[in-house]
Amino acid sequence: MRNKDVANKFYELAELAELANENSFKVKAYLEAVRVIENLLIPIEDLAKENKLTDIKGVGKGIAEKIMQYLDKGTIDRLEELKKEIPESLLELSRVPGLGAKRIKTLYTQLGIKNIEDLKREAEKGNIRNLEGFGEKTEEKILEGLNALHDKKTDRVPIGIALPIAESIVSILEEHTPVNKILIAGSIRRMKETIGDIDILVTSNEPLDVMDFVASMPVVKEVIVKGDTKTSIITKENLQVDVRVVEPDSFGAAAQYFTGSKQHNVKLREIAIKKSFKLNEYGLFDLDSGRKVAGKTEEEIYDMLGLQWIPPEMREDSGEIEAAQNSQINKLIELSDIKGDFHLHSTYSDGANTIEEMTLKAQSMGYEYIVISDHAIGLSVAKGLTMERFKEQREEIDRLNAKLKPFKIFQGVELNILSNGEVDFPLEDLKFFDICLAGIHTGMEQSVEAITERISKAINNPYIKVIVHPTGRVMGSRDLYGVDIDQIFLKARSAHTVFEINCLMKSNNYKEINASFEKLDLNDVNARKAKEKFGLLLEIGTDAHSTESMSNMRYGVGVARRAWLTKSDVINAMNLEEFENFLSKPKSQ
Ligand SMILES: [Zn+2]
Ligand SMILES: [Zn+2]
Known part of the structure; x- marks a missing residue:
């Protein structure tokens, strides 16, 4: 089934057509084609064979012709023309907040800005504010946007994509490194529908070996940091993965801490303080003596705080802590x-x-x-x-x-x-x-x-x-x-x-x-x-x-x-x- 390929091509076409200032109806028609082809439940190539492409609602003759071109020769003529006209790197500019097709076009024709680096240089020099339709405020916004873009290297992805990637990393770590315990924490463990990054916790007698291996896994596109106990990488799919080696007797505390959610953890720390404890990623500590009273397992931490253990999927501070205080957490479906x-x-x-x-x-x-x-x-x-x-x-x-x-x-x-x-x-x-x-x-x-x-x-x-x-x-x-x-x-x-x-x-x-x-x-x-x-x-x-x-x-x-x-x-x-x-x-x- 080639529906997804075809839809992706039309998405590319829509983006370039917009940058080329093509008629907005055309751009809309391309985007509509993306939507209907994505939602199509049968292979588009079957419809093409039977000459039935125009039976699809939202697909007119022009679009049908382009689909045929793509299915025949792997590309669309109009797309190739546009690619000659418009440098592909311009597309990355649309990731900068506040930059739409019209502005990108102006930046390109007036200042020759072709990519993010050009944009940054010209914005820092103060050359953008003088362009028609921009001004000082916009220039400032662009610089802010560029910084935000720099901080945020990855997007949230659906759990259906993140979980299999996390699981495959876990299995190669289990196979190739001396890990003892291993756990996928974070929002994946909470089964949130979208995932920002992947958090993996391990225990090991040879932490440095584990860190070396993580930084050199075949899936790595970029290493953000590599330390003695924490390594962060970006995968080829553009997902950030943090692998942390923790002490065995802190494993439960780390699992609790890195599973979140933030709001759940805030509330838990408040409860800890009321009971004269301090809770962090290393364990639960007695405030007066500084002695560690729990940390090896999550269960013992929740128990010391007077709570039933709470399944990760419930940890959103939406009533689960109160329920756990009253022993009202029922056994969830599995x-x-x-x-x-x-x-x-x-x-x-x-x-x-x-x-x-x-x-x-x-x-x-x-x-x-x-x-x-x-x-x-x-x-x-x-x-x-x-x-x-x-x-x-x-x-x-x-x-x-x-x-x-x-x-x-x-x-x-x-x-x-x-x-x-x-x-x-x-x-x-x-x-x-x-x-x-x-x-x-x-x-x-x-x-x-x-x-x-x-x-x-x-x-x-x-x-x-x-x-x-x-x-x-x-x-x-x-x-x-x-x-x-x-x-x-x-x-x-x-x-x-x-x-x-x-x-x-x-x-x-x-x-x-x-x-x-x-x-x-x-x-x-x-x-x-x-x-x-x-x-x-x-x-x-x-x-x-x-x-x-x-x-x-x-x-x-x-x-x-x-x-x-x-x-x-x-x-x-x-x-x-x-x-x-x-x-x-x-x-x-
Ligand atoms: Zn249905
Ligand atoms: Zn169905």
């Missing part, structure tokens, strides 16, 4: 509690793997069942199925179920909620399915009121048990639509409708980040609200279109844990028998 995946696509619609392949993967993950929830006919762009095809699919599922017993495949469907709140399949046919899921995939430009009304209607549909990707959010990008979440939660409470924590993560490598399409929807805040304020049940679905993506369940569980959910809040933590029982009952019971 990945191993998950007994099935609810939201899976197969080759029947736009998935890459067969039902049998998805099933084998599910079995290898220890699941007892899955729901195959392919798209219905209304979503032709995702190869949605007709009733006839669903019947064929049913036969295949029956055959597999006979073979794989006691494992069970359920036949679900992912319905599209239409603009009027109806779904894209006849109401009388919905009882054919074991379970109906529904979500918005089209007509997202409606007002908040209209979308809320639309989802409410689906919530009240007696056959629809689950609303998938309910809020239309895409990480690192604008939400696809707006919705009154309290309103729909309230409706769902009386209709007994379940909401999804969708953890679709398409980008498995950093290069694709520009064109990534990451969802954690519901997010942690809304998932917690669904449970605490409205008493709703949730479902965690990977929305996997391939066996590989089924492993993303852990990110959904991360959201659930950040939302303080326990096993009993999540329907796919039910075992097979409980789940069949749940399916057999009408929604209202």
Whole structure:
């Protein structure tokens, strides 16, 4: 599938076209193309082969031609022309706050500024303030922006990218260096949805060897500092990684300190002081004697402070410390509690793997069942199925179920909620399915009121048990639509409708980040609200279109844990028998 490549090319084209002062409609059209191609669920090259590119909404003849050029020869003519016209280094100037295409163009034509160094030199000389449309204030701002840029070498990245990188570093350290204990701390350990940098703590009898190795790992692009106990590097993916060697009897204190969050730690230190202790990254110390009273494990630190141990995902100072004081921290849901995946696509619609392949993967993950929830006919762009095809699919599922017993495949469907709140399949046919899921995939430009009304209607549909990707959010990008979440939660409470924590993560490598399409929807805040304020049940679905993506369940569980959910809040933590029982009952019971 080359969708991401194509989208990236159009992004490049849009940026250069903007710098070249091209018609703003054109630039907008390129950006729109980026958006629709990113969101396209089927390979764009298939559409190209069938001459159906212009069927994609937002792709006109001109764009279609450019897509064909790219697929044929790996580049777009207009892009090559622009590259000759505009030095590529100009693009990096757009990273400076306050510099848009228009200003960059002026800087280039008037002062010959081609890159960050040129910009810095001219700004320091005071040459920029005299340009039309700039002035002294702007020049100052540019210098400030340049400094900020210098301090901040890396951006936040989605956890789906940061965690695998951190894990691969951990495994090479385990293999090649004399580490004893090793822990990924920081916001990754808290399963935050975006990660600023990676913090790794180790204990070792040979700290210098570890530091030498870290600085020379193949992933290193730049070494920021290399010391006796701390080394910071930037990876080729532009992520900062700090590796610290700590003393074994401070390991718990360091884990606690470097896991954060900042607000959580501030509160913990206040509690320590009230109890005449001092808490830092080395341990918990008695204020009077200076004697260390805890530090080897996190548990003993929390214990000395009169608290239950708090799972990292909860450490955001959002009530967890008070709960721990009152022994009210419940056992959170764990990945191993998950007994099935609810939201899976197969080759029947736009998935890459067969039902049998998805099933084998599910079995290898220890699941007892899955729901195959392919798209219905209304979503032709995702190869949605007709009733006839669903019947064929049913036969295949029956055959597999006979073979794989006691494992069970359920036949679900992912319905599209239409603009009027109806779904894209006849109401009388919905009882054919074991379970109906529904979500918005089209007509997202409606007002908040209209979308809320639309989802409410689906919530009240007696056959629809689950609303998938309910809020239309895409990480690192604008939400696809707006919705009154309290309103729909309230409706769902009386209709007994379940909401999804969708953890679709398409980008498995950093290069694709520009064109990534990451969802954690519901997010942690809304998932917690669904449970605490409205008493709703949730479902965690990977929305996997391939066996590989089924492993993303852990990110959904991360959201659930950040939302303080326990096993009993999540329907796919039910075992097979409980789940069949749940399916057999009408929604209202
Ligand atoms: Zn969907
Ligand atoms: Zn889906």
